[in-house]
């Protein structure tokens with residue numbers, strides 16, 4: 001009696017520590033679920049069922065994922081290339097849980113490529129970058145593959161950029177038109193002579209990783225009372241954009257959001273505008289790049305004819321005044337530095353002297369043209 005009580009107490013104590021209980025269940029000689037296995041081709045985890053249970057759930061990395069179908073398998077949309085923990089749990093019926101890892105982790109987890117990031121840019125290009133795993137052997141080489149998870153088509157990367165050790169750390173695809181905007185897997189696997197290199201991956205649609213280029217202005221027109229500017233954004237994936245405009249008229253700075261791809265202003269004057277875009281049909285779209293600031297001078301109407309004539313007349317007068325001023329300056333120079341006398345020629349010298357005297361007496365403003373005539377008589 002006492003021994004039996006002690007035994008029961010011992011069992012209770014053992015079972016209160018969860019790990020022992022789990023072991024106890026896993027070691028159940030006749031568990032309801034046996035032979036847990038993964039079929040990566042059919043994306044199924046299945047098992048053999050022994051007994052009567054009413055509900056089984058599947059978990060991925062300890063997160064509840066699917067209710068089992070026919071209590072005998074779970075189907076997944078996508079089997080990652082990274083080591084992943086798949087587990088099952090009987091939620092109604094005799095308690096059971098078990099797990100498997102797929103694929104098996106080989107080598108050091110931190111030898112895998114780290115911080116894998118991919119983005120679409122300049123409309124036609126796709127770039128992925130990653131960092132060499134901290135525990136990757138020196139001779140590690142990485143390769144990137146892009147796989148359409150819908151059609152299961154695969155594309156290996158052909159344009160790599162290497163770090164100083166010759167390890168691939170960036171890849172570029174420069175023809176997006178062959179790729180599908182559907183869900184894609186970007187995976188980087190690696191190889192080394194020292195140890196296996198685990199794989200890294202991310203899954204994204206191309207439009208969700210697109211960094212929009214700056215909008216380009218396709219047409220612009222303005223006069224004093226009215227201005228219109230139109231622009232467009234290049235993208236292979238979406239056409240529904242939202243724009244942010246930054247306009248500056250004098251000291252007044254204004255931000256405006258719109259879904260129109262044009263801007264109409266009345267009495268625009270002189271203004272600058274720059275534009276950026278984002279996708280609207282996304283949960284948390286981020287803004288693309290700003291376009292360069294464009295300046296529009298729309299202040300002046302064409303001048304009326306009478307004003308144009310008046311301005312021409314004024315200009316002529318001004319030019320005339322300038323010429324007169326130049327003449328006066330020339331005359332002063334002549335007085336300061338008189339011309340050097342030439343070989344004596346009594347007749348013409350006499351004549352010239354007389355003329356010079358006459359000019360001086362008149363105290364008139366001489367013009368260079370007149371001076372040339374006098375010298376020409378020599």
Ligand SMILES: *[C@@H]1O[C@H](CO)[C@@H](O)[C@H](O)[C@H]1NC(C)=O
Nearest residue numbers: 051052053054055092093094
């Ligand atoms: C299985 O259990 C359910 C109740 O949970 C019961 O109705 C059913 O008859 C059982 N089936 C078998 C084959 O034992």
Ligand SMILES: *[C@@H]1O[C@H](CO)[C@@H](O)[C@H](O)[C@H]1NC(C)=O
Nearest residue numbers: 059061062085086087099101
């Ligand atoms: C896998 O998941 C199960 C259930 O969440 C957990 O008990 C088990 O320890 C996990 N295994 C690994 C290797 O993380």
Ligand SMILES: *[C@@H]1O[C@H](CO)[C@@H](O)[C@H](O)[C@H]1NC(C)=O
Nearest residue numbers: 048049050069070071072073
């Ligand atoms: C459901 O599972 C039972 C075994 O538990 C099997 O005999 C039966 O064929 C399965 N049905 C379907 C539709 O898979």
Ligand SMILES: *[C@@H]1O[C@H](CO)[C@@H](O)[C@H](O)[C@H]1NC(C)=O
Nearest residue numbers: 113114115130131132133134
């Ligand atoms: C990956 O990114 C994290 C966070 O930005 C950073 O702390 C870490 O150093 C990066 N890993 C490598 C190998 O550069």
Ligand SMILES: *[C@@H]1O[C@H](CO)[C@@H](O)[C@H](O)[C@H]1NC(C)=O
Nearest residue numbers: 143145154188189190191192
């Ligand atoms: C990397 O993955 C590709 C495509 O899945 C495969 O063809 C290749 O053999 C793998 N390389 C290594 C080193 O695992």
Ligand SMILES: *[C@@H]1O[C@H](CO)[C@@H](O)[C@H](O)[C@H]1NC(C)=O
Nearest residue numbers: 222223224225226300301302
């Ligand atoms: C500016 O252009 C608009 C549209 O063509 C026109 O209606 C308006 O009269 C023009 N204004 C001036 C000052 O020319």
